[in-house]
Amino acid sequence: MKYVDEYRDGKLARAIAETIRAEADPAKTYHFMEFCGGHTHAISRYGLEDLLPANVRMIHGPGCPVCVLPIGRIDEAIELAKNPKVTLLTYADLMRVPGSKGQSLIKAKAAGSDIRMIYSTLDALRIAEENPDREVVFFAIGFETTTPPTAVAIKTAEKKGLANFSIFCNHVLTPSAIRAILEAPKTGKLPPVKIQGFIGPAHVSVVIGSKPYQAFVEEFGQRIVVSGFEPLDVMQSVLMLVRQVNEGRAAVENQYIRAVTPEGNLAAQKLVDEVFDLRDRFEWRGLGYMDHSALKLRDAYARFDAEKRFDVPRIQASDNPACECGVILTGAKQPADCKLFGTVCTPETPMGSCMVSSEGACAAHWTYGRFRDKTKKNQDERRIAS
């Protein structure tokens, strides 16, 4: 696969790992947060942390839109789908997320609600067109990568005069989440975490560009390297961050030059701006309420807003008190630090947001890395022997 395989070359990865090892100052520890859940997934799936020296540690960030969706919103979607006229469409990632009382979309589907998985908003429009007697509602989630496809769907629905299409909007913004983490020492809202740099999201940045991260350099002296998605991209980005630290620099750098520009995709930004406006505040699971961190439809598109079209009860639900997701989402703790991890909380029975999505820190650790907790000793022995 062109533009994929070249960036997955294992031999080159090991060579770059050697360079990182050579350049990382043994007297320092380097803590970098990969914001995006997709990067968390890539790091876990390719076992990248095994290649990094012990003093370069990756902290998993909250860039997982499934993980930061409050339980109450799942409950609201389930209520919406109980309406016998409603066909609720969702990306597959949301199907198994537990709401309160052990409910979930997949269970609600089994109980008779018309809930269907789709791959794209193109499918949503098609289903709305093919079923004019159904109220088709699309459960819209995602950061800035996924928002433009929703915007296109709204514009297309408007153009086609679809009277039975609406969205349940939960689109959120990346810079807001980064800001919340960086402001934590000041606001005391979240436990502060030592972060010396960020691996910036790949495809969010394709849309918003690399310029928005400049604010974090200026206000917080932070370092951001926008990284491609493939494992070699991540390795190179880690090297670039190590160099910034060593050289006492703080800047926005772009490793994903084949796809990201400073301005980003202006056409996509324009589309989003036409259709969406900022919500005053929005609740993020684990991070609490944040101002201007999420989107809603503009008044001109109110008829496509499921929250205005239907009587969706506001449901406030809280996480299990023993759940450490909020702290884990900010990087202050590791999955294995949570008492519930692996016992009460597993991918089959997730207690909190970090376990529900395959790119949540806990799910990634469970799926790919938990063997390290108990078998680290064996691994070290094997490494010495080989």
Add this chain to the structure above:
Amino acid sequence: MCLAIPALVSELLPDDMAKVSLDGVTKEISLAMVEDVAVGDYVIIHVGYALSKIDAEEAEKTLALLAEAGALAAEAAR
């Protein structure tokens, strides 16, 4: 939340759509978010939409930088 995959534009279709292919697998996707796409371009696909084109020159630059980063360790080892 970024699962996106680079694919080759193999055919342009009406209504801002296109066929893309990756290693012999073809899918129809939307070009609503990108402009000036031609057959032979590579685009990044996310949930059925092209997010942007891949800049071939920049891709080459990245590969060169990667190779360089890999070679440094070999140098140091010598």
Add this chain to the structure above:
Amino acid sequence: MNDVEKPRLRHRKMDIKTGRVDLSHGSGGRAMAQLIGEIFHEAFANEYLAQGNDQATFAAPAATGGRMVMTTDGYVVSPLFFPGGDIGSLAVHGTINDVAMGGARPVALSASFIIEEGFPLADLKRIADSMGRAAREAGVPIVTGDTKVVERGKADGVFISTAGIGVVADGLELGGHLARPGDKVIVSGSIGDHGVAIMSSRENLTFDTAVLSDSAALHGLTAAMIAANGPALRLMRDPTRGGLAATLNEVANQSKVGIRIEEDRLPIKAEVAAACEFLGLDPLNVANEGKLIAVVAAEAAETILAAMRAHPLGKDAAIIGEVIEDDQYFVQMTTAFGGGRIVDWLSGEQLPRIC
């Protein structure tokens, strides 16, 4: 085809081209006899069905030992027809394979159909013909069966359940609990083909070189492996639902061992890998219907591998890893990177990721 004694009817033949199954076809009367005769007996034609009884009677198969194997499976695949097969051929292959994984020679199959009112007769005939073909090619007759019809909406078109019996030679001991540290793990060919063929037709992916389901009867392959070195085989299993990951984890847990595999040794077709990328799937979790994994004693691995590669259904066979000591029973994989990860079995069905 003329060996079969069709039920004597005074009605004209069924309209297979445009007719549909209705409740009378399941009621035990003349209509049902006609359905069974014109569709199933035609397709499955053999001396046992020709006996015309509710059961098939046959001599105890000549066995080299006193042990038999029996298995059953239900088939509810959707779509019913997919690239490389259909629910019918799958129902034959899948059950033959479960018999073969026990080291047995399959002797006979039964087939039971639950059909939804309104199901097109043409589709039913297509499925039956496919089953008959699969059974004939495998040399394993469908000797008895049953037909029921349920009301519209109570079955997704048609559900098929098949059972199979076979005989196992003396001295052959296979079981999921028999893997031990040092054993090698072999896979018989490329992984992920079936699941991708199914999902792709759902997701409107098309292929230059079609990805076909690998649905196939594996008893010829297993016989070749047993002939090469039966005593060195610990177990054979076909990684169907849940993919290679599920099967390896089952074995690890049953045998109370760990398994370590190498990512770059896994045979996988380029189109399957690309389709998995498009759909956000991990090929390790994707179903296979014509592949098997074998755990074998280390010293016999090369011999058995050679025997597999000499067989048409094993030409891409590869040693992918080994069994190790591990009191956590993890299945680990060394990635192409040299990094490590575990290969877990999924909670529930694999759903395409967008994230």
